[in-house]
Amino acid sequence: MVLQLAGPVTLLKSGISFPRGLSQHVWEKIGMQLHEASNSSAWWLADWLIFGETAFSGRYREAISRTGLDYQTLRNYAWIARKFPHERRVESLSIAHHAEVAGLAGPEQDYWLRKAAEEHWSRNRLRREVRASLAEREAAEGGTQEPSAGSEQAAAIHVELAPEQFDSCVRIADSYGLSVNEWVAHVLRSATHDFAPDLRVVAQ
Incomplete structure (x- = not known):
């Protein structure tokens, strides 16, 4: 796949060459296209791996090694992609945004992603908002519910x-x-x- 950028620029693996006289409008448009491609690339790799796991079971890991891609990174992307089918992915947000809410229930995922898109939140801002909400919920539940006799209040997992x-x-x-x-x-x-x-x- 060749990335088609606005304007007469030369796109190489090692960088982009810009001609003299390039207008600011075109330059800005190129920046937006690069941003979109950067956000999309992780989703592309995730879907690529998921397809390979299904279509070429037993052979896809060897193929991945020949591409030079990091298998664990791809697995991370694929884990998030499986949580969000295409129709539930928010195009204006990065895969990192989706990762922040991947552990929540579906309706909560949709709520926070919609909120992040509407408010133009960064990934870090979304993380802070979600954590604050979960902390408030924990505090409210802890303050309104009395523990039953013999119930466990906390548990530690040792691995x-x-x-x-x-x-x-x-x-x-x-x-x-x-x-x-x-x-x-x-x-x-x-x-x-x-x-x-x-x-x-x-x-x-």
């Missing part, structure tokens, strides 16, 4: 990982802009929503 596995978790969490604890809670929250919707997971 033993080999050093290389832990390093992999750190890299994945960092790719989302999260701490390891936050990322683990994010993954568990998503899993518990699928299999046990009433279970709440909070990063410690």
Whole structure:
């Protein structure tokens, strides 16, 4: 696929060459096109991997190694893409925006993405708003509900990982802009929503 940019520019793998006399209007339009392509590329890679996993099971990982793409990064993208079918993706928002709400229930995902698009929030702003909302909800539920006798108030999960596995978790969490604890809670929250919707997971 060749990216068609406005104006007489030369697009190379190593950069873009701009001719003298290029108007500001065209220059701005090129910037918007590059921004859109940057936001879309992660979705393209995610859908590419999902198709390969289905169509070429058992062979796609070898093919990925020949492309030079990072498999774990692609897996991260694919995880988000599976949470958001094409018709639920908000084109004006990046895949990183969608990652911030991927662990929520569907209606909540749609609400926050719509809000972020309408207010032109950055990924970090969306993260802050979602976390503040969840914190308020936790506080409200904690203040209005009395624990039943013998009920457990908190639970800790201890997971033993080999050093290389832990390093992999750190890299994945960092790719989302999260701490390891936050990322683990994010993954568990998503899993518990699928299999046990009433279970709440909070990063410690």
